[in-house]
Amino acid sequence: xxxxxxxxxxxxxxxxxxxxxxxxxxxxxxxxxxxxxxxxxxxxxxxxxxxxxxxxxxxxxxxxxxxxxxxxxxxxxxxxxxxxxxxxxxxxxxxxxxxxxxxxxxxxxxxxxxxxxxxxxxxxxxxxxxxxxxxxxxxxxxxxxxxxxxxxxxxxxxxxxxxxxxxxxxxxxxxxxxxxxxxxxxxxxxxxxxxxxxxxxxxxxxxxxxxxxxxxxxxxxxxxxxxxxxxxxxxxxxxxxxxxxxxxxxxxxxxxxxxxxxx
DNA sequence: CTGCGTAGC
DNA sequence: GCTACGCAG
Numbered sequence: 001x002x003x004x005x006x007x008x009x010x011x012x013x014x015x016x017x018x019x020x021x022x023x024x025x026x027x028x029x030x031x032x033x034x035x036x037x038x039x040x041x042x043x044x045x046x047x048x049x050x051x052x053x054x055x056x057x058x059x060x061x062x063x064x065x066x067x068x069x070x071x072x073x074x075x076x077x078x079x080x081x082x083x084x085x086x087x088x089x090x091x092x093x094x095x096x097x098x099x100x101x102x103x104x105x106x107x108x109x110x111x112x113x114x115x116x117x118x119x120x121x122x123x124x125x126x127x128x129x130x131x132x133x134x135x136x137x138x139x140x141x142x143x144x145x146x147x148x149x150x151x152x153x154x155x156x157x158x159x160x161x162x163x164x165x166x167x168x169x170x171x172x173x174x175x176x177x178x179x180x181x182x183x184x185x186x187x188x189x190x191x192x193x194x195x196x197x198x199x200x201x202x203x204x205x206x207x208x209x210x211x212x213x214x215x216x217x218x219x220x221x222x223x224x225x226x227x228x229x230x231x232x233x234x235x236x237x238x239x240x241x242x243x244x245x246x247x248x249x250x251x252x253x254x255x256x257x258x259x260x261x262x263x
Numbered sequence: 264c265t266g267c268g269t270a271g272c
Numbered sequence: 273g274c275t276a277c278g279c280a281g
Contacts, residue, residue, distance in 0.1 A: 115265080116267095117266085118265085121264090122264095122265090146266075146267085147281065149266070149281095150264080150266065150280085151265085151281070153265085154264060154265050154281090155264095157264080158264070
């Protein structure tokens with residue numbers, strides 16, 4: 001009788017131990033998270049996820065789409081205080097330990113002809129070594145045409161920094177349009193989006209702009225790619241500001257109004 | 264800034 | 273397999 005009880009307790013302890021392990025063990029990752037919990041983007045800006053695989057990193061968050069082997073959206077807050085130009089050494093791209101299904105290996109991109117294009121730009125996370133390294137998870141990259149990434153896409157990212165400097169804190173959401181029939185690269189078949197989107201929100205003013213850009217270089221000025229947030233929601237199936245009230249959404253998402261943004 | 268390829272340990 | 277360096281848009 002007594003033995004039976006003891007064995008039951010031991011068994012229960014094993015279960016608890018396993019549960020703790022399963023939930024709190026994390027594999028090797030970039031070291032030294034910044035101690036501060038700092039400014040995790042408020043949940044009120046969380047987009048919906050078509051996959052349910054939402055991952056929160058210290059300085060950005062994402063929703064991973066396993067069949068496409070990349071994020072469907074990456075969201076981060078860009079503050080004035082983030083705009084530093086500290087020189088940092090590029091680390092290697094590594095698997096995102098927080099993506100349950102494992103994010104794609106960087107070798108899928110090697111020799112593919114496509115860049116490992118950051119979604120949350122490394123240039124926006126230079127304020128700390130950890131923040132910078134954290135952008136080098138393979139969950140934060142998509143295959144991008146070389147001239148696109150270094151060209152018009154890069155110009156948009158620099159414009160976002162300019163807007164942050166002049167208008168204050170921003171919320172930025174970025175991703176590729178994940179649809180069927182896309183070209184795939186590498187052993188894991190990473191899909192190559194034909195189009196990328198970026199949504200930028202001024203936190204203070206509740207003003208937003210959205211861009212849709214073909215995955216190729218263009219000489220068009222940036223405002224040529226302006227679209228409504230609604231149109232991106234239709235293409236992606238993602239509801240971007242679902243936590244906001246409907247009036248708020250209606251006002252911001254339906255129209256293309258870049259009048260309060262200097263290009 | 265955005266990156267890649269190659270050489271060498 | 274990882275790092276350092278040079279090079280390109």
